[in-house]
């Protein structure tokens with residue numbers, strides 16, 4: 001995509017995340033961590049209902065994420081660079097946190113949702129997820145189900161056909177959301193965030209006492 005289109009998309013994402021008094025510069029400041037605490041009005045409208053299938057073939061919905069924190073990343077297994085990097089950042093962040101505070105890390109469910117359901121079957125997702133984290137929940141579904149989940153989380157994605165090839169890439173938002181035990185948006189990380197940033201952000205946000213069964 002053109003630089004101009006990319007700039008527009010980033011701007012739109014900034015506005016979506018605004019939900020109130022945010023300005024774009026905060027969303028792109030170094031570290032990439034944005035906290036809503038102390039900001040003016042309302043929660044960003046991110047998250048909501050979905051129905052998908054996990055890597056074991058079990059049907060999953062937003063209800064399965066309730067009662068715990070969830071770190072959610074949308075991407076696809078054929079992604080050449082951004083997705084694997086982001087998933088590593090997510091899972092390494094969790095591992096760093098686990099070293100200092102195992103209870104906090106255990107309170108967070110890492111989730112990977114594909115935006116390429118045509119290629120990312122249950123089997124493909126199962127094989128991919130095991131490279132990243134033993135607790136990673138990997139979700140796929142029908143084209144419609146994935147579209148519904150992406151819409152709920154304000155994720156942009158689009159197929160990009162390659163000239164003279166049946167192969168294609170997916171253009172997509174690369175953003176890591178931290179959602180609370182009640183399913184509400186807490187904060188996010190971008191691909192500028194490091195694993196240390198993620199660990200620090202989780203340490204600040206996660207309260208194991210709020211997690212069901214703890």
Ligand code: NI
Pocket residue numbers: 075076079080081082083084172
């Ligand atoms: Ni990607």
